[in-house]
Amino acid sequence: MKDLVIAGRKxxxxxxxxTGKYPSPDILRSSLKASGTELVTVALRRVSLxxxxxxxxxxxxxxxxxxxxxxxxxxxDEALRLARLARAASGLDWIKLxxxxxxxxxxxDPAETLKAAEVLVxxxxxxxxxxxxDPTLARRLEDIGCAAIxxxxxxxxxARGIKTEEFLRIIIEQACVPVVVDAGLxxxxxxxxxxxxxxxxxxxxxAIAVAADPVLMAEAFRLAVEAAVKGxxxxxxxxxxxAAASSPLTGFLE
Amino acid sequence: xFETILDTxxxxxxxxxxxxxxxxxxxxxxxxxxxxxxxxxxxxxxAAAEFLETMAARSRQLTTLRFGKAVRLYAPLYISNECxxxxxxxxxxxxxxxxxxxxxxxxxxxxADVLHRQGFRHLLLVSGEHRGFVPVAFISGIARxxxxxxxxxxxxxxxxxxxxYDVLAASGITGIAVYQxxxxxxxxxxxxxxxxxxxxxxxxxxxRAARAGLRELGIGALLGLSDHRTDxxxxxxxxxxxxxxxxxxxxxxxxxxxxxxxxNFVPSETVTDRQLAQAVFALRLVLPDAxxxxxxxxxxQFRDGMAGLGITRMSAGSRTNPGGYSIAEKALEQxxxxxxxxxxxxxxxxxxxxxxxxxxxxxRCFLA
Numbered sequence: 001m002k003d004l005v006i007a008g009r010k011x012x013x014x015x016x017x018x019t020g021k022y023p024s025p026d027i028l029r030s031s032l033k034a035s036g037t038e039l040v041t042v043a044l045r046r047v048s049l050x051x052x053x054x055x056x057x058x059x060x061x062x063x064x065x066x067x068x069x070x071x072x073x074x075x076x077d078e079a080l081r082l083a084r085l086a087r088a089a090s091g092l093d094w095i096k097l098x099x100x101x102x103x104x105x106x107x108x109d110p111a112e113t114l115k116a117a118e119v120l121v122x123x124x125x126x127x128x129x130x131x132x133x134d135p136t137l138a139r140r141l142e143d144i145g146c147a148a149i150x151x152x153x154x155x156x157x158x159a160r161g162i163k164t165e166e167f168l169r170i171i172i173e174q175a176c177v178p179v180v181v182d183a184g185l186x187x188x189x190x191x192x193x194x195x196x197x198x199x200x201x202x203x204x205x206x207a208i209a210v211a212a213d214p215v216l217m218a219e220a221f222r223l224a225v226e227a228a229v230k231g232x233x234x235x236x237x238x239x240x241x242x243a244a245a246s247s248p249l250t251g252f253l254e
Numbered sequence: 255x256f257e258t259i260l261d262t263x264x265x266x267x268x269x270x271x272x273x274x275x276x277x278x279x280x281x282x283x284x285x286x287x288x289x290x291x292x293x294x295x296x297x298x299x300x301a302a303a304e305f306l307e308t309m310a311a312r313s314r315q316l317t318t319l320r321f322g323k324a325v326r327l328y329a330p331l332y333i334s335n336e337c338x339x340x341x342x343x344x345x346x347x348x349x350x351x352x353x354x355x356x357x358x359x360x361x362x363x364x365x366a367d368v369l370h371r372q373g374f375r376h377l378l379l380v381s382g383e384h385r386g387f388v389p390v391a392f393i394s395g396i397a398r399x400x401x402x403x404x405x406x407x408x409x410x411x412x413x414x415x416x417x418x419y420d421v422l423a424a425s426g427i428t429g430i431a432v433y434q435x436x437x438x439x440x441x442x443x444x445x446x447x448x449x450x451x452x453x454x455x456x457x458x459x460x461x462r463a464a465r466a467g468l469r470e471l472g473i474g475a476l477l478g479l480s481d482h483r484t485d486x487x488x489x490x491x492x493x494x495x496x497x498x499x500x501x502x503x504x505x506x507x508x509x510x511x512x513x514x515x516x517x518n519f520v521p522s523e524t525v526t527d528r529q530l531a532q533a534v535f536a537l538r539l540v541l542p543d544a545x546x547x548x549x550x551x552x553x554x555q556f557r558d559g560m561a562g563l564g565i566t567r568m569s570a571g572s573r574t575n576p577g578g579y580s581i582a583e584k585a586l587e588q589x590x591x592x593x594x595x596x597x598x599x600x601x602x603x604x605x606x607x608x609x610x611x612x613x614x615x616x617x618r619c620f621l622a
Contacts, residue, residue: 139501176498237285249310252559253528 001232004200006178007094007126007147009065013038014195015225016180017218018069018205020046025058027214032064035208035218036226039065041096044082045072049089067128069096075109076116083120095120096150097129106156110137114144121145130182133164138171138179149175150203152183153194157206159186162193172198188217188224195228196236256495257457260437263491265484268295272483275299284308289539291494297536298483306528309535313564316542325604326545326567326612327597328376328406329369332576333357333396335588337382339448341435343479343512343519345574345588346382348448355576356387362396366404368579372571372597375614376406378431380574380588383412383450390418394425401426405616408470412449413459419466428616429470432459433508437488438480441522445479457492464500469616471496472547474508477530478521486533493537493544506545506567509533513551513589527556531563538564550591557593557600562609570600 004011017037022028032040040059047053049068059066068086073079076099083095097120099112113129114137120127126147131137133151141149151171154160161184162168172179178200185191191202204221211217247254272295280302283293296302302309334356337346345352357365362379369377379396381388388411397407408429409422419430434457436442442453450456460471473492475485489507497505511530512521525533534546548557548565550572557568573579575587595603601611 174498174501247307249314249563250306250528250531250559252555253306253531 014201016203021209025054029058031214031218036222067094074101076112079116094126133167135170148178150182154184156183161190188220192224192228271295313535313538334381336384336387339450364580397426416462430463431472433474435476436479441480472506477525478512508547534564550593554593571596
């Protein structure tokens with residue numbers, strides 16, 4: 001696989017990790033370490049960037065690139081406010097753009113996401129939008145300058161794995177920027193499957209954070225992603241075999 | 255820009271991959287459910303020649319899946335054979351001492367009228383490269399006259415700036431064709447004299463046109479100028495880049511073989527029918543959505559055989575000299591055509607093969 005480079009920054013690990021829902025900051029810290037990740041997301045609505053915050057304290061800023069997300073934003077304006085406040089308070093200018101007006105399935109709003117992304121890119125943010133596995137939207141976002149695209153595998157937190165395979169395949173085929181499969185990955189094998197489809201990276205939160213043993217699960221995801229990367233590099237055999245025909249089609253060339 | 259990508263390709267390594275591929279490599283690629291652009295060097299390799307029938311079957315299947323049974327018909331309309339370049343292989347070479355002509359607007363419209371009556375609604379306006387005889391204003395004047403009666407008007411003239419393409423798009427031009435001829439810089443430099451010798455400027459032409467919103471971008475290589483397999487691999491890379499970057503445009507690929515023309519140029523290699531067929535199948539396998547074009551410079555037998563196996567656009571009844579349809583004066587032709595059947599005969603052939611000749615494939619309503 002070619003190196004994973006987003007906005008000029010190279011990542012050795014293709015596993016990105018969310019920091020919500022962990023049993024404790026200590027377990028969060030150990031899980032991040034076990035995951036081998038180099039990029040973590042934090043939900044701006046959950047953490048405080050201006051006062052001492054237990055989640056932020058558990059994250060070693062020297063080891064991880066911290067990417068705030070706008071989860072909870074219901075429209076473009078709310079997402080913009082969150083992103084600007086985050087940058088003003090912390091100097092962090094990578095933003096995972098999430099606009100999810102639907103509180104039940106937390107599905108992203110494509111129109112508002114595109115609108116917000118346009119403004120954020122213009123304001124100099126490095127924008128990674130969370131979207132449905134919609135190839136046209138992915139291209140529109142890429143065209144306006146998003147640094148990577150984060151399509152969902154299945155509804156966030158659902159642990160149902162990759163249900164959008166056909167569309168992810170198209171996004172991956174067409175994208176000129178990295179594709180990070182985000183949301184719905186419940187098992188290490190789901191993460192491996194995403195990499196095998198050709199995704200550049202995966203983002204996992206719930207599956208690790210709420211596992212009975214988050215640290216062990218973080219390690220399992222790390223190994224699964226590494227296994228898939230190695231497997232792809234090793235040149236996998238193909239499932240389909242085809243018989244060779246005699247020459248009814250090209251006989252005119254004889 | 256595509257040039258930055260082209261510059262990262264080590265052409266010696268690419269050549270080695272193509273000529274080093276073995277039957278097992280080809281078999282491996284052909285077992286895959288989806289081929290990728292990275293598989294092209296293997297599919298265009300000499301080793302893949304043994305798999306031609308398998309490749310044909312997959313190419314036919316993919317073409318039917320993506321394009322149905324449709325083959326779009328178009329006709330070239332030569333406006334002028336004046337040219338400021340001296341390209342070693344071309345009949346329009348300024349050093350060839352042969353009659354030159356540039357049609358008047360009335361003559362162009364008369365030619366278009368003949369083609370319209372034959373059924374064509376997609377025209378390719380062609381000229382040598384001469385801004386003096388064929389200025390942008392002349393082309394846009396033609397487009398304004400023809401836009402009501404033709405669905406698609408592409409040009410194959412000379413590379414322009416985006417501002418020129420803006421003017422032409424506003425006048426009703428819908429696409430351009432500009433062939434790099436060869437992606438081998440040294441060979442390119444040896445063969446071209448005049449403005450066309452600027453490899454980089456020509457290479458970026460489709461990108462400048464796309465930025466003006468032109469919807470159809472045609473690129474191509476003239477097979478026989480350099481190693482045809484390496485040129486095709488770089489042509490495929492170029493097409494893939496344009497398809498990804500200008501995803502709202504339609505990319506078409508041409509792969510003409512050198513034909514006899516004034517000047518008696520001797521090709522560096524002669525591409526056989528089997529090799530050209532392999533090229534079509536290989537392009538289709540790695541670029542399922544690309545339009546693949548076969549002109550009348552190829553033989554009737556080859557065109558009939560290839561129809562349905564991967565080709566999605568064909569010219570028919572072509573004259574490659576200005577005025578060839580209605581005036582029939584003996585002006586210099588760009589190259590000699592091989593398939594001399596008229597449009598109705600080509601359409602009937604497609605029909606017999608269970609394919610649909612498509613005369614109109616665009617509507618002006620899209621352009622507001």
